[in-house]
Amino acid sequence: MWQWFFRLGSPKWFYELSGRWLPWLVVAMTVLLTIGIVWALLFVPADYQQGDTIRIMYVHVPVASISLACFPLMAVAGVITLVWKMKLADMVAKCAAPIGAWFTAVALATGAIWGQPIWGTWWAWDARLTSMLIQFFLLIGVIALRSAIESPDAAARACALLSVVGAINVPIIKYSVEWWNTLHQPASSFSMAEDSPFGPEIWVPLVIMIFAVYLFFVISLILSTRTEILVRERRSQWVVDLVAADKTQGA
């Protein structure tokens, strides 16, 4: 088991494995994203209260929920970096921060656009909204911290610590809608019953979109991690050979 764990830490091994997986992940994401978007835009019935703004949910909810995966991922990678000094974990953590910042920003923006007609305001200092904004600033903080520290090892340790601390915000975001009774509604419970207000015709496309956006997050993270691997390992023989063997680019 440990042998597998440490092999996973080898950047070369990850680079080769991810290169084989990427095309399949991209195909799966494209299929799910197409089905999800067509379903959400064309087939989901307009809500009796919210009208067609219900279609915003199919972008906002997947993006917002996956943005919450970022800090736990960075915290786990941070612990692996601190305990085992695994290079790959730090590369993943470094690449996850800007992607997480994008996800959080898009979740906030789509939430504001949805909130304007439904709540009558673009922004409120509601518990969920505020804790999401804090997540955004924490991610910007992690990115800034890394670029401020010159030594890569010290930067990796500092960012690992900040990621572990920042992960505390995630349960606060998750349960904010239950702990504080403010503007943002709690998560809806979906049901298989046909007569439920959240029947399958509402939540099946949502589940499809959540999977699609998850795949998008993973693909985007793999793509930037692969480049990060090449940059950090550029002096090792396998990267030199890989560059020399590349036929697609003229020098």
Next chain:
Amino acid sequence: MFENLAFSSVTEFLQMGKYTFHVWSVYGLFAVFVTVNLYLPRAAHRQFIREQKRRALRDAQTAQPIEADEGRPDANGGE
């Protein structure tokens, strides 16, 4: 399948009830978000390989005795 469509005409679909701006700006933003986050890491990957190839070429050339390029350190493709 098409009897379940939420709209009865293309105009109605484009209008999204009275929420034309809200719905389409969210989907537009999402399209930009997905495109940028797939394109940028790919572009960085290509850029890295291009730079490394250029560097390898430069190293190979400077390793040989320099004649015509003497005094012009940038002549081998410096950026």
